[in-house]
Every structure is written in structure tokens, then in C-alpha cells.
Amino acid sequence: MRLSRRGLLRAGLAGSAATALGGLASGCAVPTGSTGRNMVLWYWDGGLGDTVVKNARTRYDSSVDLQAIKIGGYYRSKLITTMAGRAHIPDIAGLKGEDMASYLPNADQFVDLRTLGADRYREQYLPWKWEQGIADDGTMVGFPIDCGPVAHFYQYAVFRRAGLPYEPADVSKELDTWEKFFAAGERLRQRIPGSYLLTDINSVFENVVQQGSARYVDKDRHFIGDQEHVRNAWALAVEAKQRKIVSNLVTGTPDQLSAVEDGKLPSQLGASWATSDLKNGVPKTKGRWRVADMPVRPSNNGGSFLSVTKACREPERAFRIISWMLDAGNQAQGFVDAGLFPSTPASYGLKQVREPDEFFGGQITMDVFGPAAQKIAVAYNSPFDVALGQPVKDEIKNVGVLGKDPEQAWRDAMSKCRRIAKHLGVSY
Amino acid sequence: MAALPTLEKPPAALADLPVGRPRTGWRKYWHLYAAISPFYLLFLCFGLIPVGFSLYLSFHRWDGLGSMEWAGLSQYRYLLSDTEFWSSIGTTIVIWALATFPMIFLAMVTAVMLNSAVRFKNLYRVAYFLPNVTSVVAIAIIFGSVFSTNFGLVNAFLQAVGFDQIAWLNTPWGIRIAIATLMTWQWTGYNAIIFLAGLQTVPGELYEAARMDGAGPVQTFFRITLPMMRPVLLFVLVVSTVTGLQSFSEPQVLLQNTSNDSTFSGGPGHAGRTMVLYFFQQTFDNNDFGYGAAVAWGIFLVVVLFSIINWRLVQRRGED
Numbered sequence: 001m002r003l004s005r006r007g008l009l010r011a012g013l014a015g016s017a018a019t020a021l022g023g024l025a026s027g028c029a030v031p032t033g034s035t036g037r038n039m040v041l042w043y044w045d046g047g048l049g050d051t052v053v054k055n056a057r058t059r060y061d062s063s064v065d066l067q068a069i070k071i072g073g074y075y076r077s078k079l080i081t082t083m084a085g086r087a088h089i090p091d092i093a094g095l096k097g098e099d100m101a102s103y104l105p106n107a108d109q110f111v112d113l114r115t116l117g118a119d120r121y122r123e124q125y126l127p128w129k130w131e132q133g134i135a136d137d138g139t140m141v142g143f144p145i146d147c148g149p150v151a152h153f154y155q156y157a158v159f160r161r162a163g164l165p166y167e168p169a170d171v172s173k174e175l176d177t178w179e180k181f182f183a184a185g186e187r188l189r190q191r192i193p194g195s196y197l198l199t200d201i202n203s204v205f206e207n208v209v210q211q212g213s214a215r216y217v218d219k220d221r222h223f224i225g226d227q228e229h230v231r232n233a234w235a236l237a238v239e240a241k242q243r244k245i246v247s248n249l250v251t252g253t254p255d256q257l258s259a260v261e262d263g264k265l266p267s268q269l270g271a272s273w274a275t276s277d278l279k280n281g282v283p284k285t286k287g288r289w290r291v292a293d294m295p296v297r298p299s300n301n302g303g304s305f306l307s308v309t310k311a312c313r314e315p316e317r318a319f320r321i322i323s324w325m326l327d328a329g330n331q332a333q334g335f336v337d338a339g340l341f342p343s344t345p346a347s348y349g350l351k352q353v354r355e356p357d358e359f360f361g362g363q364i365t366m367d368v369f370g371p372a373a374q375k376i377a378v379a380y381n382s383p384f385d386v387a388l389g390q391p392v393k394d395e396i397k398n399v400g401v402l403g404k405d406p407e408q409a410w411r412d413a414m415s416k417c418r419r420i421a422k423h424l425g426v427s428y
Numbered sequence: 429m430a431a432l433p434t435l436e437k438p439p440a441a442l443a444d445l446p447v448g449r450p451r452t453g454w455r456k457y458w459h460l461y462a463a464i465s466p467f468y469l470l471f472l473c474f475g476l477i478p479v480g481f482s483l484y485l486s487f488h489r490w491d492g493l494g495s496m497e498w499a500g501l502s503q504y505r506y507l508l509s510d511t512e513f514w515s516s517i518g519t520t521i522v523i524w525a526l527a528t529f530p531m532i533f534l535a536m537v538t539a540v541m542l543n544s545a546v547r548f549k550n551l552y553r554v555a556y557f558l559p560n561v562t563s564v565v566a567i568a569i570i571f572g573s574v575f576s577t578n579f580g581l582v583n584a585f586l587q588a589v590g591f592d593q594i595a596w597l598n599t600p601w602g603i604r605i606a607i608a609t610l611m612t613w614q615w616t617g618y619n620a621i622i623f624l625a626g627l628q629t630v631p632g633e634l635y636e637a638a639r640m641d642g643a644g645p646v647q648t649f650f651r652i653t654l655p656m657m658r659p660v661l662l663f664v665l666v667v668s669t670v671t672g673l674q675s676f677s678e679p680q681v682l683l684q685n686t687s688n689d690s691t692f693s694g695g696p697g698h699a700g701r702t703m704v705l706y707f708f709q710q711t712f713d714n715n716d717f718g719y720g721a722a723v724a725w726g727i728f729l730v731v732v733l734f735s736i737i738n739w740r741l742v743q744r745r746g747e748d
Binding site for chain 2: 081103386398
């Protein structure tokens with residue numbers, strides 16, 4: 001059969017017009033948020049304690065039908081796609097800590113929790129954690145779920161065999177500077193050939209940066225990744241490599257896990273949630289681990305928030321639900337359910353979080369993590385930190401893994417940062 | 429393909445329509461258009477409009493949530509000066525070449541072997557096709573342990589033969605070879621099946637004539653099979669180019685680790701950072717959706733360019 005081009009075009013146009021009209025018509029009918037008695041909460045697997053979610057459902061059942069939905073995959077992408085599409089936006093949305101910096105500039109998409117009386121609860125939460133949920137203009141976007149105090153995990157027997165301090169209190173006291181920590185690494189290598197204190201150079205670099213009160217871009221949108229705090233972290237990471245205390249293995253690979261199992265990698269600087277990584281990754285090491293303080297001072301890695309979106313029809317009720325779900329009692333339950341480290345200091349004394357942990361030889365890990373969580377420095381987190389921190393992290397990795405010259409690597413990192421800063425409108 | 433027989437008289441359905449002024453194509457055939465419209469409508473809705481939107485987006489600055497700012501051509505200007513993007517093109521092409529040529533060779537050999545008289549032909553076909561329907565993520569996880577430094581099969585083999593271990597996933601070329609091997613393994617069977625279909629269209633008389641003229645199997649292959657297979661080869665090359673240049677899951681899963689590191693960095697020295705991985709990193713790690721869209725269009729141009737080059741090469745050989 002013969003098709004005239006004009007006819008085809010006409011058909012196409014008519015079809016697209018119909019689609020466009022249909023789309024418009026249905027577009028008006030799609031609700032922005034939830035409808036009826038529903039109150040929709042979005043979070044991710046392990047983002048909230050299962051028991052806490054279940055109890056919240058029963059507790060508020062008389063007034064709302066709380067639908068807590070676990071979103072799989074890239075949580076943030078799905079949330080912002082839904083918000084940008086302005087349809088079916090959840091009333092309550094979990095926000096991951098590492099994404100906070102990108103949500104805060106768009107605080108107008110969320111209900112300011114201060115208008116719902118959030119300040120009444122302020123005293124019950126870690127001050128630095130509370131600050132992290134607040135945008136530059138003072139709008140409070142996120143209500144604290146958990147945090148991730150970083151500590152020093154080590155294998156008791158290996159440290160003992162290497163002639164290093166091995167009781168948690170002694171390790172905390174004697175390895176309290178990077179210099180002493182590195183010296184311990186050298187000693188370990190001499191006593192037990194083929195073993196390394198840390199897996200990779202990045203664990204030194206990133207932990208030192210996170211100990212400080214500054215990152216890569218400041219409040220005035222100015223690049224500060226070339227300043228003392230980053231240079232110092234860089235120098236320490238390079239030193240760790242030069243003193244041969246870091247392995248050339250990659251975290252999470254079979255090689256690395258077996259080295260951990262064999263006691264060849266007896267030490268890790270990890271956040272509280274890394275305990276579950278250890279328990280799942282190297283279950284055979286049960287009982288061999290202990291926890292001590294990280295050198296110098298604790299840092300934070302991870303931790304999330306709950307927010308009330310602008311699409312929520314009953315913000316007051318939503319806020320009542322989240323402030324109840326995240327009170328000290330429920331945060332302790334979240335710790336038991338999903339290893340979520342409480343951001344409410346009142347939880348640290350509760351019985352259920354002070355259970356001796358067999359994986360850590362019966363140590364009460366809260367004794368290390370609890371005080372650590374309260375000593376963390378507040379750092380401004382810019383939405384441009386990810387883009388401008390990446391070149392530096394990539395280059396230090398090249399130094400660690402590929403043996404690239406540190407001087408050259410630093411210059412390359414800085415020239416990349418300059419280019420990216422210019423593109424993002426960050427002053428240099 | 430045989431030409432359709434031309435209709436002598438209109439089919440019955442059209443014959444009893446009222447005869448008036450001559451009908452235009454549109455009025456005459458509207459029900460046929462309607463019948464094929466669903467695909468076009470869906471494509472328009474879920475294909476064309478998003479594509480158009482991504483073009484629109486590439487002229488803006490957008491963090492995915494707030495308001496869009498007009499950026500004019502600045503995203504494209506930055507793209508042209510972005511050495512990271514150019515190096516990702518290089519990486520992609522290297523991995524594509526490392527994967528595609530062995531893959532086509534192996535697929536051809538496999539197909540020729542399957543085409544000769546073997547028993548259990550269908551079993552082989554299914555077996556060769558299996559890698560293609562397996563999830564890339566699962567394959568990448570398995571390959572991650574195959575190429576692991578101390579416990580990998582590859583290194584175990586190398587040591588058995590007397591070579592040293594290679595830290596495959598920690599050295600730039602090791603990473604590229606690992607990714608290429610994965611892609612080769614995944615696509616060889618699929619393309620072998622396509623080649624096999626092509627082989628079966630070659631008329632038997634040609635082979636008989638060749639045998640009569642005293643051609644050996646090698647000569648027969650190069651003088652008859654290969655020339656007759658040209659369109660199929662072209663198809664396979666173009667499809668492999670389009671898929672190979674868009675490789676994303678392979679490096680992403682193979683090189684991700686559980687540390688805080690970005691999972692889209694492509695390993696040490698960005699050795700495995702393909703174009704699409706770079707696009708993903710810019711868009712979803714940095715929340716730079718405008719630039720991400722510009723990168724996507726850059727990738728589109730590269731893929732189109734390569735397809736044209738491929739097309740030309742294979743066509744040119746046909747004219748000689």
C-alpha cells in the first residue's frame with residue numbers, strides 16, 4: 001500500500017494532539033500528595049526500625065492510615081523525580097544524610113518543622129545533628145533519625161600478638177594521635193609480616209577530612225578544598241602509604257574479606273553501622289573484634305532524617321508521628337532493629353542498647369560510640385561538596401593504588417577542581 | 429524480500445464505499461493508521477517527549493528539585509573543554525574494541541561450527557544464548573570473583589602456567605580487559621545465533637558449485653560464506669557498536685565497592701569509566717542534571733558517528 005507523506009504527517013499530528021489533550025486531562029486529575037485517610041511515608045530498607053514503623057501504624061490507626069513504603073534502588077532519584085513531577089508525593093519522606101546538602105537549597109519544597117513546634121524537641125537531640133537538618137535560611141527541613149559515629153574496630157588477638165595495646169581502653173588511650181597510630185601500623189607489619197593496619201589510603205584521607213569542621217566548599221560558595229584541612233589529610237594519607245601501613249586491596253572484594261578473616265587486616269576505621277558489614281561480610285570473625293576510639297577525635301559518617309513535604313495535607317499530624325517515631329525510646333528500638341545509631345543521647349543509657357555484643361567479645365560497644373557521637377564537630381556541608389571533593393578523592397586513590405607521584409596527583413586534583421568550580425559557579 | 433503483489437482492484441472492504449470525489453490517502457486509510465497508532469502514541473509519550481525534554485534540559489542548569497536556570501550553550505561549551513568526558517570516550521572505545529572484535533570472531537566461529545552437522549544442535553543454541561539472558565549484575569559479581577587477585581580463577585590459571593598474579597581490578601588495563609571479557613562472554617552466543625540464521629540463508633547450490641570447482645573449506649568460507657553474510661555482519665557490528673558504546677552496568681557493578689567511594693568513578697585512574705558511567709556520575713552524584721543532559725547528547729553524537737563509520741566500512745567493502 002502507498003502512503004502519502006502528507007497523510008502520515010496528518011495522522012501523526014492528530015495522534016499527538018490526542019495524546020497531548022489526553023495527557024492534560026489526566027494530568028489535572030492526578031493528586032499531588034496522598035488522598036483520603038492515607039498518610040504516605042517513604043523510606044528505604046534499613047532506614048527505620050521495622051518495629052518502630054509497625055508500632056507507629058497501630059498507634060495512629062484511629063486517625064490516619066499510615067502507609068510506610070520501602071523504596072528500593074536509588075532512593076534520592078526516585079524521590080526528586082516524584083517531587084519534580086508534582087504527583088503522588090509522599091507526606092513524610094526520609095532523606096539520606098549524604099543527600100542533605102542537595103535538599104537544603106530547596107527547603108521550599110518541605111514544611112519548615114519550626115512552624116510545627118520542632119524547637120521544643122531540640123534539647124533531646126545531638127546539637128551537631130540537629131544543625132545538619134537546617135538550611136542556610138534557617139528553615140528546618142530534616143528531623144534527625146540516626147547518626148554514624150566513627151570508631152576504630154580492631155582484632156584483639158592480633159593486636160596482642162603484635163605487642164600492641166589490646167584492651168579497648170588502652171587502645172583508645174595509646175593510639176590517640178595519627179603518629180602513634182601509624183607507628184602501631186609499622187610495628188604490626190614488622191611483627192606479623194604481610195599484614196597491614198588499614199585497607200586503603202582513602203580511609204585515612206576521608207576520615208581525617210571528616211574529623212574537621214570544614215569540607216570542600218564554604219557557605220559563600222567558595223572553594224576551600226585547597227586549604228590546610230584538606231592538605232593535612234592528604235599529607236597524612238600519603239604518609240600512611242609511605243610507611244607501608246595500607247594494603248593495596250579494595251574494600252568489599254573477596255581478597256579483602258579473606259585478609260580480614262586471616263587477621264592480615266586487623267583494623268578498620270568505620271562508622272557504627274559498619275558493625276553489620278562486619279557481621280555479614282566476615283561472620284567467622286565473631287568474637288575477635290573490639291571497638292576503641294579513633295585517633296585524635298571522632299568523626300561522623302552517614303545518618304538520615306525524616307521530613308514533611310509541602311504536599312502533605314496534615315503537616316501537624318505528620319510531625320506528631322515523626323517526633324514520636326524518633327523519640328529516645330524508639331531510637332533505641334531502631335538501634336536494636338536495624339543498627340541505627342540514636343541521635344538522642346537519652347537512648348545511650350537504655351538497657352536495650354547496652355547489651356554486651358558477642359561479636360565484640362561481649363564488649364558494650366555503646367561505651368565507645370555513645371561518647372564519640374557527642375564529640376563530633378559541626379561542618380558546613382555544601383551542595384557542591386560532592387562534585388569538588390571527588391577529584392581529590394580520586395587522585396589520592398591513584399596515589400594509593402597506582403603509585404602516582406603525590407605532588408603530581410595534588411596538582412592534577414587542583415586543576416580539575418578549578419575547572420569544575422568554574423563550571424558550577426563556585427569561586428576559587 | 430519478494431515484492432508484494434500489486435492489487436488489481438480494491439479489496440472488498442473499500443469497494444463498496446460511496447464513490448464521490450477521489451478520496452485522499454488519509455480519509456481512505458484512517459482505520460489502518462488507527463490500527464498502528466498505539467505504538468506511535470506510546471513512543472511519542474514515553475520516547476520522543478523525554479528525548480525532547482532532555483534536549484531542553486541541556487540548555488539549563490538544574491539540580492533536579494529547584495527552579496531551572498537558562499544556561500544557553502554553556503553546558504555544551506564546558507562539555508567540549510571537559511577532559512574527563514573526552515577521556516571517558518577514549519575508555520569506552522578501548523573497551524568496545526577489546527570486547528567487540530574477539531566477540532565477532534568467536535561468534536562467527538561458533539556459528540560455523542553449529543551450522544555444520546552436529547548433534548544436540550538445539551541444546552547448544554540454548555546454551556550459547558543463556559549468557560545473554562542472565563542479569564548483567566549477576567554476571568559482574570561472578571566476574572568480580574573470577575578476576576579477583578588472590579582467589580580468582582584467572583590468576584589461579586596464570587600461576588598454574590607459571591606466570592605472576594595480576595591485580596586485575598586494580599590496574600587500568602586489567603580493569604579494561606576484565607570489562608571487555610565480560611561483554612564478550614555475554615554477547616558471543618547472542619551474535620552466534622544471529623550469524624547462524626544468516627548462514628542458513630546462504631543457498632546450498634553455491635556450496636555445491638564451489639565443491640565442484642574444487643574449493644577447499646577455507647576458500648569456501650572466505651569466498652562464499654563471508655560475502656553472503658555481509659548484511660548480517662553489518663547488522664551485528666552496528667548493534668554491537670550501539671550497545672558497546674553504551675556500556676554502563678558492567679563497569680558499575682564490577683568496580684563498585686562498599687566504601688564511601690562513588691560507585692561511578694570507574695576504579696583507579698577512572699580506567700573503567702565509560703561515557704554512560706560518566707553521564708551517570710555527573711547527573712546523579714553531582715545533581716547536575718543540565719550538564720548530565722548535555723553529556724547524554726554528546727554520547728548520542730559519538731554513537732551516531734561510530735555507527736556511520738561502521739556502516740561505511742562494511743558498505744565500502746561491498747562495493748569493491
